Structure formats: C-alpha cells, structure tokens
Amino acid sequence: xxxxxxxxxxxxxxxxxxxxxxxxxxxxxxxxxxxxxxxxxxxxxxxxxxxxxxxxxxxxxxxxxxxxxxxxxxxxxxxxxxxxxxxxxxxxxxxxxxxxxxxxxxxxxxxxxxxxxxxxxxxxxxxxxxxxxxxxxxxxxxxxxxxxxxxxxxxxxxxxxxxxxxxxxxxxxxxxxxxxxxxxxxxxxxxxxxxxxxxxxxxxxxx
Amino acid sequence: xxxxxxxxxxxxxxxxxxxxxxxxxxxxxxxxxxxxxxxxxxxxxxxxxxxxxxxxxxxxxxxxxxxxxxxxxxxxxxxxxxxxxxxxxxxxxxxxxxx
Numbered sequence: 001x002x003x004x005x006x007x008x009x010x011x012x013x014x015x016x017x018x019x020x021x022x023x024x025x026x027x028x029x030x031x032x033x034x035x036x037x038x039x040x041x042x043x044x045x046x047x048x049x050x051x052x053x054x055x056x057x058x059x060x061x062x063x064x065x066x067x068x069x070x071x072x073x074x075x076x077x078x079x080x081x082x083x084x085x086x087x088x089x090x091x092x093x094x095x096x097x098x099x100x101x102x103x104x105x106x107x108x109x110x111x112x113x114x115x116x117x118x119x120x121x122x123x124x125x126x127x128x129x130x131x132x133x134x135x136x137x138x139x140x141x142x143x144x145x146x147x148x149x150x151x152x153x154x155x156x157x158x159x160x161x162x163x164x165x166x167x168x169x170x171x172x173x174x175x176x177x178x179x180x181x182x183x184x185x186x187x188x189x190x191x192x193x194x195x196x197x198x199x200x201x202x203x204x205x206x207x
Numbered sequence: 208x209x210x211x212x213x214x215x216x217x218x219x220x221x222x223x224x225x226x227x228x229x230x231x232x233x234x235x236x237x238x239x240x241x242x243x244x245x246x247x248x249x250x251x252x253x254x255x256x257x258x259x260x261x262x263x264x265x266x267x268x269x270x271x272x273x274x275x276x277x278x279x280x281x282x283x284x285x286x287x288x289x290x291x292x293x294x295x296x297x298x299x300x301x302x303x304x305x306x
Binding site: 017020021025035043046047061065068069072073075076079083086087183190191193194197198200201206207 | 221223226227229233237240241244252256260263267268270272277280284288292295296299303
C-alpha cells in the first residue's frame with residue numbers, strides 16, 4: 001500500500017502534447033464562432049457593398065491601426081514570456097506577462113473611446129440617426145458592435161487567464177520544466193490577435 | 208560539458224530573436240496594409256488586404272503559436288479546420304452569386 005502511494009506520488013501524470021492539442025481543439029470552436037460572423041459580414045457586404053463603403057468612412061483608422069500595433073506587440077510579449085520561463089528567468093517572464101495584460105487594457109481603453117465617439121455621432125444600434133440610414137449602413141454598425149464587442153470580450157477573458165498565469169508563476173505551478181499552462185494561455189491570446197488581424201482591414205480599411 | 212552542449216542543441220526555440228523578427232515583419236505588413244488601403248485599387252483593395260491578413264496570420268500561427276515545431280497531427284488538424292472553413296465560404300458564395 002505504502003509502496004503504491006509512493007509510486008503514485010512519484011509519477012505525476014503529465015501529457016503536454018495532449019494539453020496543447022486540447023487547447024487547439026478549443027481554438028477550432030472559436031474559429032467556428034467567429035467564422036460564422038465573418039460569413040455574415042461577407043454576405044451583407046456583398047449585398048450592400050456601397051453602403052458598407054460609406055458607413056466605414058466614420059471609422060477611426062488611427063485608433064484602429066494603433067490597436068493593431070498594440071495587439072501585435074502584446075502577442076510578442078506573451079510569446080517572449082514563455083521563452084523567458086523556459087530559460088529559467090521567472091521575474092522577466094512575470095514582467096512580460098504583466099506587460100501583455102497592460103497592453104490588453106490599453107487596447108480596451110482605446111476601444112472605449114472609439115465606441116463612445118461612434119455613440120456620440122449617433123451610430124449605435126436602434127438610434128434614430130442610424131435607423132434613418134440605408135439598411136447596409138445599419139448592418140455595418142450592427143456587425144461592427146457585435147464583432148468588435150465579442151472580440152473585446154475575448155481580450156478581457158485573455159487578460160484574466162494571463163493574470164491567473166502570473167499567479168501560477170509566482171506560486172511555482174509554472175516552472176521552466178512545466179510551461180504548458182502558459183503556452184495554452186499564449187495560444188488563446190494569439191488567436192485573439194489573429195481575429196483582430198482580420199477585423200482591422202474589414203472594418204477600418206474599406207473606404 | 209559535451210552533454211550540456213548536446214542539451215542546448217536539443218532544445219531549440221529558446222532564443223528571443225526569431226519572435227522579435229516576426230513581430231517586426233507583422234508591424235511592416237500592418238503599415239503596408241494601411242498604406243495600400245489609402246491607394247484606390249477598386250475591387251483589388253479587399254483582395255490585397257485579405258492576402259496581407261492571411262500572411263500575418265500564417266506568421267502568428269507558425270512562429271508565435273509554435274506550429275512550425277509541433278508534430279504532424281497538429282499541422283493536419285489546423286489544415287483540416289481551415290479547409291472546412293474555406294469549403295463553407297466557397298459554398299456560401301456559390302449560392303449567393305446565383306441569386
């Protein structure tokens with residue numbers, strides 16, 4: 001009995017490849033979720049392309065580009081945090097993880113100002129100004145709020161996950177030999193980045 | 208000493224360099240896509256934007272998400288997922304273009 005217990009304690013079950021594959025399978029469900037929205041966007045754009053061009057004129061390209069740079073850089077910092085951890089640099093890894101969370105926050109603050117400006121111009125679902133516009137215009141802003149909103153929700157979730165990873169790093173649950181949790185968090189964050197890579201040209205650069 | 212060197216060679220991908228190079232490439236592509244959008248290319252604009260976005264996604268998938276060092280099943284999984292996404296959009300538009 002005691003020998004069995006001893007062997008059980010010595011052999012902690014660990015399957016890093018399985019963990020990463022599980023994460024990828026989850027990411028495919030995210031692909032379906034956003035894929036459906038991208039399909040809807042492409043059909044409505046196909047049917048109302050002239051309205052889409054006009055509606056996209058009110059998009060703030062400067063904030064859109066800034067947010068793209070911020071999100072790409074945050075992808076770099078989370079990728080580097082994994083390398084730092086694998087190299088045994090715990091503090092550097094923590095700083096890079098924290099930087100990623102801060103970038104996420106800056107992204108959301110920019111998004112807040114962007115949305116507030118649009119709402120101020122009367123471009124929000126159900127507003128009298130928007131309802132007086134042609135249908136393609138209304139659809140564009142409907143899709144804009146749903147897709148960037150759902151993406152923003154993913155940014156918030158990603159930030160919470162990375163904050164958990166920071167705690168795991170501090171508690172030595174994530175160690176140089178055991179980085180799979182941090183890698184999975186990184187995969188999620190990169191997926192959020194990829195979704196933005198497509199949202200950016202489709203909403204900001206179609207004028 | 209030899210063992211240490213062997214271990215070092217065994218574990219590639221522990222350097223920061225390639226991530227920074229990819230990040231610079233991503234920023235360059237972002238700049239290109241923003242500039243190209245300003246040029247009036249008509250119908251081609253969206254195609255160029257989507258090609259650049261695909262190249263950026265490829266870089267993120269292979270380097271940041273480590274697909275280049277993952278085993279074959281991972282690559283097949285991703286390709287199957289993307290294949291079905293492409294099939295869906297092709298079927299969707301073959302339906303719409305006949306309306």
